[in-house]
Amino acid sequence: xxxxxxxxxxxxxxxxxxxxxxxxxxxxxxxxxxxxxxxxxxxxxxxxxxxxxxxxxxxxxxxxxxxxxxxxxxxxxxxxxxxxxxxxxxxxxxxxxxxxxxxxxxxxxxxxxxxxxxxxxxxxxxxxxxxxxxxxxxxxxxxxxxxxxxxxxxxxxxxxxxxxxxxxxxxxxxxxxxxxxxxxxxxxxxxxxxxxxxxxxxxxxxxxxxxxxxxxxxxxxxxxxxxxxxxxxxxxxxxxxxxxxxxxxxxxxxxxxxxxxxxxxxxxxxxxxxxxxxxxxxxxxxxxxxxxxxxxxxxxxxxxxxxxxxxxxxxxxxxxxxxxxxxxxxxxxxxxxxxxxxxxxxxxxxxxxxxxxxxxxxxxxxxxxxxxxxxxxxxxxxxxxxxxxxxxxxxxxxxxxxxxxxxxxxxxxxxxxxxxxxxxxxxxxxxxxxxxxxxxxxxxxxxxxxxxxxxxxxxxxxxxxxxxxxxxxxxxxxxxxxxxxxxxxxxxxxxxxxxxxxxxxxxxxxxxxxxxxxxxxxxxxxxxxxxxxxxxxxxxxxxxxxxxxxxxxxxxxx
Amino acid sequence: xxxxxxxxxxxxxxxxxxxxxxxxxxxxxxxxxxxxxxxxxxxxxxxxxxxxxxxxxxxxxxxxxxxxxxxxxxxxxxxxxxxxxxxxxxxxxxxxxxxxxxxxxxxxxxxxxxxxxxxxxxxxxxxxxxxxxxxxxxxxxxxxxxxxxxxxxxxxxxxxxxxxxxxxxxxxxxxxxxxxxxxxxxxxxxxxxxxxxxxxxxxxxxxxxxxxxxxxxxxxxxxxxxxxxxxxxxxxxxxxxxxxxxxxxxxxxxxxxx
Numbered sequence: 001x002x003x004x005x006x007x008x009x010x011x012x013x014x015x016x017x018x019x020x021x022x023x024x025x026x027x028x029x030x031x032x033x034x035x036x037x038x039x040x041x042x043x044x045x046x047x048x049x050x051x052x053x054x055x056x057x058x059x060x061x062x063x064x065x066x067x068x069x070x071x072x073x074x075x076x077x078x079x080x081x082x083x084x085x086x087x088x089x090x091x092x093x094x095x096x097x098x099x100x101x102x103x104x105x106x107x108x109x110x111x112x113x114x115x116x117x118x119x120x121x122x123x124x125x126x127x128x129x130x131x132x133x134x135x136x137x138x139x140x141x142x143x144x145x146x147x148x149x150x151x152x153x154x155x156x157x158x159x160x161x162x163x164x165x166x167x168x169x170x171x172x173x174x175x176x177x178x179x180x181x182x183x184x185x186x187x188x189x190x191x192x193x194x195x196x197x198x199x200x201x202x203x204x205x206x207x208x209x210x211x212x213x214x215x216x217x218x219x220x221x222x223x224x225x226x227x228x229x230x231x232x233x234x235x236x237x238x239x240x241x242x243x244x245x246x247x248x249x250x251x252x253x254x255x256x257x258x259x260x261x262x263x264x265x266x267x268x269x270x271x272x273x274x275x276x277x278x279x280x281x282x283x284x285x286x287x288x289x290x291x292x293x294x295x296x297x298x299x300x301x302x303x304x305x306x307x308x309x310x311x312x313x314x315x316x317x318x319x320x321x322x323x324x325x326x327x328x329x330x331x332x333x334x335x336x337x338x339x340x341x342x343x344x345x346x347x348x349x350x351x352x353x354x355x356x357x358x359x360x361x362x363x364x365x366x367x368x369x370x371x372x373x374x375x376x377x378x379x380x381x382x383x384x385x386x387x388x389x390x391x392x393x394x395x396x397x398x399x400x401x402x403x404x405x406x407x408x409x410x411x412x413x414x415x416x417x418x419x420x421x422x423x424x425x426x427x428x429x430x431x432x433x434x435x436x437x438x439x440x441x442x443x444x445x446x447x448x449x450x451x452x453x454x455x456x457x458x459x460x461x462x463x464x465x466x467x468x469x470x471x472x473x474x475x476x477x478x479x480x481x482x483x484x485x486x487x488x489x490x491x492x493x494x495x496x497x498x499x500x501x502x503x504x505x506x507x508x509x510x511x512x513x514x515x516x517x518x519x520x521x522x523x524x525x526x527x528x529x530x531x532x533x534x535x536x537x538x539x540x541x542x543x544x545x546x547x548x549x550x551x552x553x554x555x556x557x558x
Numbered sequence: 559x560x561x562x563x564x565x566x567x568x569x570x571x572x573x574x575x576x577x578x579x580x581x582x583x584x585x586x587x588x589x590x591x592x593x594x595x596x597x598x599x600x601x602x603x604x605x606x607x608x609x610x611x612x613x614x615x616x617x618x619x620x621x622x623x624x625x626x627x628x629x630x631x632x633x634x635x636x637x638x639x640x641x642x643x644x645x646x647x648x649x650x651x652x653x654x655x656x657x658x659x660x661x662x663x664x665x666x667x668x669x670x671x672x673x674x675x676x677x678x679x680x681x682x683x684x685x686x687x688x689x690x691x692x693x694x695x696x697x698x699x700x701x702x703x704x705x706x707x708x709x710x711x712x713x714x715x716x717x718x719x720x721x722x723x724x725x726x727x728x729x730x731x732x733x734x735x736x737x738x739x740x741x742x743x744x745x746x747x748x749x750x751x752x753x754x755x756x757x758x759x760x761x762x763x764x765x766x767x768x769x770x771x772x773x774x775x776x777x778x779x780x781x782x783x784x785x786x787x788x789x790x791x792x793x794x795x796x797x798x799x800x801x802x803x804x805x806x807x808x809x810x811x812x813x814x815x816x
Contacts (some may be wrong), residue, residue: 003803006787009794019595027809045623074803075597086802088621089594166624210716211623238722277778371678397612419685449685495578505612541754 020093023075033059037066038073038138041086042094043109044170045211048083054116055109082381092218096394099220099473112178117162117171124162130444131156165194165204173211176225187212188262191232194252195239202236209233223233225524227258231267238274248276265294265303279485281518302343305334309347316354318555319519325354341378345371349389359523361397368393384414388421419448421456426458435465453482453489469496491526495545499533503542510546514553523550567771568601571762575605578760579613579708579742585671585760586737587607587730589751590744595800598744601764602712605742611645614638615708620716620745625705627690627721628674631697634709635670645696653677653689691728698732698739706738714745722749766797770807 006072012018027035040055041047053060067084075090086094098106131152139145153160161167170332172190176183183528187451188206194205215221221229236245243299250271272287288307295303312327328351335343337488352367368390375382391406407425411418426441442458450457456479463472473496479489490513497506517523527550534543571590577583592598602617616637618630625633635643641651650673671736678689701707726749733739734755743749751759769792773785783806795801 006790006794009791019801022791022801022808026804026808026811029808029815074800074807080622082622085621087595089800090804166622169623170578201626201718203718204624206718206720207624297721448688450688520559
């Protein structure tokens with residue numbers, strides 16, 4: 001080889017081929033056992049003597065020595081706290097050739113790797129369970145128990161390394177090669193666990209997706225396992241508010257054919273949610289309708305209930321109130337049957353919203369109040385949410401003191417994220433023409449969420465209340481910058497222009513607002529505001545025309 | 559490169575880093591861009607050596623995967639010592655008022671990491687962003703107490719997208735205003751210099767190494783190979799160290815076993 005090397009290098013078709021020539025020359029130059037270990041070491045993302053022993057069990061006795069020799073090779077790097085790894089570029093070359101030239105061996109080593117990481121995870125779990133049980137038996141005081149457990153964890157990090165999510169990622173990374181069907185199931189199940197992280201960054205799930213993608217991109221993983229990875233990619237994009245990207249990923253997933261009903265049901269439901277976020281309601285409805293029978297086919301009650309509720313939400317947004325109520329009433333017993341309290345609570349709150357839109361305020365209040373006890377069993381944020389919804393009903397009922405009372409109560413119960421409740425209360429103060437209190441709430445809400453479109457809406461409304469029409473338009477425009485189809489902000493600009501005597505501009509703004517309106521009941525507040533203006537300033541020009549335009553408007557049912 | 563391999567020529571880069579440490583130049587953010595196998599991780603290890611026993615420093619490699627913002631902050635504070643992070647600890651406690659952490663259900667994640675995760679937990683992205691910014695402010699407030707601190711991040715191309723956005727944004731903006739902080743970031747992809755910190759940022763592209771350095775390397779290791787041949791291999795790979803060292807090692811082994 002060496003004699004022909006320069007010639008071969010110059011004739012190589014590309015950089016990868018050139019690099020493989022020298023890598024192969026080095027691998028071929030290694031003593032037999034070291035060569036075997038080098039190939040095996042390329043399979044996992046990192047290795048130490050224990051990993052290598054598991055991958056080459058017949059070499060266990062020599063493994064320390066072989067590892068020492070391996071670690072001196074140029075393509076081996078140290079890997080903090082875990083031992084070593086093969087350099088990313090060399091590893092890719094070795095794996096590509098290994099897969100093509102000896103797939104059976106590749107699968108066998110992957111099987112051994114999966115087994116190793118599975119055992120490591122189980123071992124850590126067993127050690128932890130035993131120790132925690134022991135400590136729980138010894139210590140009854142909860143604070144001291146937690147402290148002792150923490151001390152024990154800090155002193156036993158190595159034995160507990162199986163709890164590191166990277167071990168689980170590594171296990172599944174090998175499982176999809178060793179047993180693609182089991183691997184696909186594992187991707188689904190692990191994704192379910194990791195798609196709901198504390199800090200909403202989804203770093204573990206993203207890392208998981210990236211690892212399995214390595215196989216997909218090199219053609220080693222296909223079908224179900226690949227589709228589940230695509231599904232979780234779509235979920236992450238959606239959770240990170242990248243709705244257009246999420247839509248693209250889910251639509252790409254839909255271009256494949258799979259017999260996995262669960263995957264197809266979940267993908268349709270999630271794509272429905274994405275369409276919903278993008279205000280593409282007919283498309284959302286179509287996806288939920290597609291998902292529903294699939295959930296029924298696999299007997300997944302929670303998915304079935306969520307889809308029915310989501311269909312109710314679409315009807316509700318389109319002000320198709322009898323249909324919305326029917327869907328909510330269909331979802332409710334399903335949630336109750338499986339003990340899903342959150343689903344039950346929000347379905348009742350949505351029924352209350354429907355009743356409120358139908359002006360059946362007593363029923364709406366009764367329904368919203370009935371959720372408070374359930375909410376208490378879930379969390380303070382849900383209790384606050386129940387009170388917020390109750391306040392919304394009083395606001396619609398125009399019982400503003402009661403609305404303020406319940407918004408305030410909601411804020412007292414949950415001191416966490418409450419900007420939306422403060423903005424809601426500011427809205428009520430604005431309706432009461434109480435500029436001073438409205439401004440206080442707006443300033444407070446701004447400290448928590450400075451760039452929220454509804455904050456800009458309220459700031460614009462406050463400026464209108466104070467007669468600062470030019471300033472108001474600037475705020476409404478900021479809201480529209482964030483939500484281009486924000487009808488309320490266009491109506492706000494219309495009001496600013498109308499009061500400033502710019503009748504033509506006002507009419508255009510109201511027309512723009514109408515073009516982004518989905519249902520008649522969305523216009524109630526705007527009509528009421530105009531009627532109040534008319535009674536205060538009967539001589540103001542243009543009000544009647546605009547009122548006529550709003551009152552005769554009908555939604556485009558396309 | 560192997561953790562044992564002899565050093566190849568990166569004197570210029572090392573000299574630049576030394577000047578940053580001594581304050582001889584105003585640049586405090588160093589971005590090292592290099593293709594795979596160019597020797598950037600090896601160079602960063604030399605940077606760490608340079609800081610050893612002299613300057614507070616933390617080196618982190620994103621190749622291990624799954625490093626979220628809480629994980630990064632937790633590792634950083636673990637490495638330097640939480641006792642130096644009063645402002646950060648206080649803020650985390652403030653954000654976490656009313657929440658409890660059950661450690662027995664969160665093995666190995668570490669109490670501090672969970673506390674940071676909970677502190678950054680909010681139902682909407684705007685609030686989370688605001689909390690991330692507040693936590694970044696507190697971190698740099700604490701870091702300013704050191705005479706000098708060096709933060710080194712390797713394999714930025716493997717960095718989680720959310721973390722990458724945070725580093726390129728809030729993190730480097732604050733590092734720019736903390737005059738005692740030096741940040742080195744290396745990878746096949748590096749952050750795009752932003753308007754507020756590009757003035758103190760130096761971008762370094764690692765190029766191939768001249769053949770003569772590989773010839774010296776081979777000589778020092780006792781590898782008998784004609785300089786002409788090394789030049790040929792060096793030309794084929796444009797001086798990129800990894801494949802050239804692989805081939806020299808192949809010669810070494812072939813010679814030993816012949």
